[in-house]
Amino acid sequence: MSIRERLSGNEAIAYAMKQINPDVMGAYPITPSTEIPQYFSTYVDNGEVDTEFIAVESEHSAMSTCIGAQAAGARAISATSSCGLIYMAEMLYVAASNRLPITLAVCCRALTGPINIHNDHSDAMSVGDAGWVMLFAENNQEAYDNYLQAMRIGEAVSLPVMICQDGFITSHAIENIELVETEKVKEFVGTYKPEHYLLKKGEPMAVGAFGMPAYSMESKRQQAQAMIDAKDVIRKVSDEFARMTGRQYGLIEKYRMDDAEEAIVIIGSSAGTARECIDALRAQGKKVGMVKVRSFRPFPAEDLVDALKNVKVFAAMDKDDSCNAHCGPLYAELCAAMYAAGVNGPKGINYIYGLGGRDVTVDSIGRVFAGLEEIAATGEVGETYRFLDVRE
Amino acid sequence: MNDTIEIRWHGRGGQGAKTASLLLADAAFNTGKYVQGFPEYGPERMGAPITAYNRISTKRSTIHSNIYDPDYVVVDETLLNAVDVTAGLKQDGAIVINSGKSPQEIRPMLKGYKGRVCTIDAGKISEQELGKNFPNTPMLAAIVKVSGVVQADEFVKDMEASFQHKFASKPQVIEGNMRALKRSMEEVQEG
Structure with a gap:
């Protein structure tokens, strides 16, 4: 039986994070996504998750933290909005090109100016070429459901995933939601078992290597192929999610x-x-x-x-x-x-x-x-x- | 009850209109309804006028816009001159005002609004029952009574359970809140 609740979009995302219990969160607050790391940090403080919460001084560092953690072999997450997202932009490209399936919750908010805290998609669209899978939600339920599917999708194609919802309009609106039991979530999301990672004993590797013209383009072609492959992966993960919840999604x-x-x-x-x-x-x-x-x-x-x-x-x-x-x-x-x-x-x-x-x-x-x-x-x-x- | 009841709250930043709208969403949710509770954020500062909204329905409302033609408006008297509180308010709806005045005294301030005008002295009730000006609980009770969005006895039972949960270590606060709630439902005036 699913759990009948009423949560805002931000509460729903934080709850999904709690159910998944990832290894590392690197975060810096920005309206309207601030509540996500805020709620999640209380779960950390209460011992409800054993995630390493790393409070940093900027979004650039938040994403850098996630890159380091994910490259080491951990599941890393963050959340941001607006100027925070484009301040991350440099590191978003690094995450995607290093094929690190980080999960980033985005509460979409206008970019300055005029200075504006409200919703539009100018932040997300401006990083649409960074190489991230980007799923958008209509409401709190979809934000939650997309989040539960994100790691499965990202880890299958080795690409990072943005889970986008509309700032304030859904992030701060309380609505009914059907939650999935935590045991089922854990079973669905599974554990992260990367093939290659920095802390793997006996397999020294470089992450973020220099790419000369002789190889750089092949690297980008492989990245492009991963995004092409992501289409089928999204469909398959969605079908499996539908079998669990009855809620069917596609592209x-x-x-x-x-x-x-x-x-x-x-x-x-x-x-x-x-x-x-x-x-x-x-x-x-x-x-x-x-x-x-x-x-x-x-x-x-x-x-x-x-x-x-x-x-x-x-x-x-x-x-x-x-x-x-x-x-x-x-x-x-x-x-x-x-x-x-x-x-x-x-x-x-x-x-x-x-x-x-x-x-x-x-x-x-x-x-x-x-x-x-x-x-x-x-x-x-x-x-x-x-x-x-x-x-x- | 209509399929969807739409409520608009006008308050002042920091005085709890957003919280009250979320409490109403909770109360309706607990009786099996579909709910939306959302604030309209502005350049927030303490004391500035703010707006919050509820949609309460028997099937899920998918609309994600503000509410322009509410069935009910809930407002503090001090905002009557600052905000066009009856804008779009349905004539077969009602406005609930936190005020010590009677509906007859308030009506001339409402730009010819023809619907039901209800007043409740939430500040006084709160000060007498809780010792402080926390008008949320009595205002919530008044809008529930006026709108019938939740059945009165169900609402009282549900609020008692949630106060017992919220104030487990402070039983005297539970009693004060319950008295404020019940008094408000009895004392709200309509005219």
Whole structure:
């Protein structure tokens, strides 16, 4: 029997960490992720876990700590947000290229400026090329479930994993949640048995070695292959998780897409808000649906093309702006996926939305579908680079 | 009860509106409901107006936005001039105000709001029963009574159990809180 509880997203992540009892946490506090190491440190203090908690002076050092620990053969974790994540950026690349399956909980928050503590995805998207697996959660339940699956995924392909949720919107909201019993969690996550690690007796090794042009690119190619391989690993781990909990995940989730003609593609907490809007529009007979991206890295190109190939029009929703006078990251990669697959039937537009905590309501999503309906009716796409609910 | 009850709390930073919203979520959760309890964080400082929200429903609400058309608003009297507390408040809903005044005295301050106006002197009850101004418990009891979001007897039983857990080493605090809770449910005025 699962455990019926009510927890905030941050409490849920800290609880998952407690159930897993990793070897090392290196952490530095930053809003809105601060509660994660705060709650976890009380578990350490109470002796509920035997994790080595290493309080450091910066996020750069937090990730460095995790790299050292994981390279030594330990399971290492951290948590951060916003400027903290990009202050880690240098070490994020080191973690991924050294193939260290560290787990990092991210409460997504806007990057400065204006100085803003609220949610958008500018922090996570800005490190989207660092080589980490990146899973996004719609609510506290998914944040918890993704966390329980993260080590299995990362350790199978030797890549680090970011478990992203929306700062404040889910990190600080109390909602119902079904927890998995700790014995089952421990059995599911298993123990970490790396093939190579620094403290392995009789096998001296170098970590973080210099790479000359003669070999550096082969190293990067192997890293790319690990990310390609991660797609199937995520599916398999998700299937196994579903057998344990009944909650099925994949790289994407399709909502009311079977006969949909107009669709949005979205990441994170606003997917929940969109469900309500879609249900209301469906009740009016409109053929609308949603595709939610759970895995942003690896990018689910084939799954997205398959989900969208028969719609008339879609909107890719980016909670981040690439400041490129063109579009946000989700739209760019989605369009590349459609073009590469030779799918050119659907028309697609991009919305930049929810920046710096701009509230995204059911009506906001309704305005997106109104825009899509107009395109479907007239065949005129108009401006593809759009901003939702902004005064200008 | 509607499928989803939406409640908006207006308080002042450090005075417990967020905590009260989480306590209400707890109380509803304990009676089998789906709950959301979340604060709207601003540039927080003690005494500045803050907002917190609840969605309480019989099936899980997936919406993750603030609440603009609440069924109920809970507010401290000192905020009536500072914040547009009845904005979007449903006319068939209610506003619960922490005040020593009567609903009739308060209504003219509510910009023509036509729904139920309820007052409770949570500060006085708290000072008399707990010796300090902790208006959370009486305010929570008042909104439960007014909204019916949790059945009154279930709520009282559940709160007693949670106080016994929370204040195991301070039984006199349990009694004070329970008296404050019950008095508030009896003394809340509607007009």
